[in-house]
Amino acid sequence: MKKTTLRRGKTKNLLESSIDCALLAVEIYNKPRAPFRVETFITNMIMAWSRLFQAHFNQTIGETYFYKLNNGRYELIDGEKKTWDLAKCIRTYGKLSAATKANINLFIKLRNKIEHRTINKDEIGLMIFGECQSLLYNYENELIKLFGDEYAMNESLAYSLQFSKIRTTKQKESSKQLLSSEYKDIVEFIKKYRDAIQDDIFNSQEFSIKLIQIPKITNTNKNDLAIEFVNLNSISEEDIEKYEKLTTIVKDKVLKVEGSNVGKLKxxxxxxxxxxxxxxxxxxxxxxxxxxxxxxxxxxxxxxxxxxxxxxxxxxxxxxxxxxxxxxxxxxxxxxxxxxxxxxxxxxxxxxxxxxxxxxxxxxxx
Known part of the structure; x- marks a missing residue:
């Protein structure tokens, strides 16, 4: 992995600001009683990604990542040049996988939907936990790819502790009854977005990380880490088959789809x-x-x-x-x-x- 040593300047300032946004997003998300956890996480991660690309562009193509008017002059907002938004940055960068782009695009759309709403509900956070985790992992992977291992954040992050019984059935039903039309609209949007993307993208860990939390009860070395993360993309076919068998322990239903768009009309x-x-x-x-x-x-x-x-x-x-x-x-x-x-x-x-x-x-x- 390449190592990039940045001197103090705009690129380094943008990169440090990007990392600070990501760390703040995680810090707020992992605080159980923090208000507006989901909105804050999404907003800060969008800023983290945007500033990461700005740092990359500033280092590679200079200060040209701004919108221009038809007359060739830069578009201004309150006297400042208007920077490319995240969607424009992604298109210009052009090196993200389809699953990573689908993951970020989901949060761009969610950010736009919650801009004038409050979704301070644990159910929304639980619903998109996998996508949130992928958004963070993808960010760090791209951060390391662009600026080197020395900027990795994993050593400064801790795994969020979980209660063994998150919700009872009655609690879930009561909470659903309290969902406003705005919550229902957001939930429906997430479901429709997931339905619309291709199966290979949906099943990719770059789009959504699925976690199964099982206590480790076998004999282990006393120096072993309590938490181990396994990326399915980096393990053998044999181990993937074992994982698939393991997931049947927690699945209550397996749905097989023979084909996409069956019975639908143009x-x-x-x-x-x-x-x-x-x-x-x-x-x-x-x-x-x-x-x-x-x-x-x-x-x-x-x-x-x-x-x-x-x-x-x-x-x-x-x-x-x-x-x-x-x-x-x-x-x-x-x-x-x-x-x-x-x-x-x-x-x-x-x-x-x-x-x-x-x-x-x-x-x-x-």
């Missing part, structure tokens, strides 16, 4: 089936209007905050690999129901689309 196929099977004739513009006014999937010219993952998963899924949308059989049945029964006319859906009026789909469902 828009052209959907429109053709409506015509062939039910004599319902609509074109792609009609379909866009219906998708928009019933809030099935987002369109840039209809939504203020466009996010491709914001779909009604009962009817539609975003396929990230192909950057398009696929529709469930339920959506076809819904269209047959509302159009055949004249619950909404072509003139009405066009007028609603023109005026950006969203209809409550539950009032039209079977």
């Amino acid at each position: 828009p052209g196929n959907l429109i053709q089936q409506l015509k062939d099977e039910n004599s319902i004739i609509i074109n792609h513009n009609d379909h866009k209007c219906l998708l928009s006014i019933f809030k099935i999937r987002p369109f840039k010219d209809f939504c203020e905050d466009y996010d491709p993952f914001e779909t009604n998963t009962k009817y539609c899924h975003y396929d990230e690999a192909h950057r398009d949308y696929l529709y469930q059989e339920n959506w076809k049945l819904f269209l047959i129901h509302v159009i055949s029964n004249n619950l909404i006319t072509k003139e009405q859906w066009k007028e609603n689309f023109k005026n950006k009026i969203i209809l409550d789909i539950s009032s039209f469902e079977l």
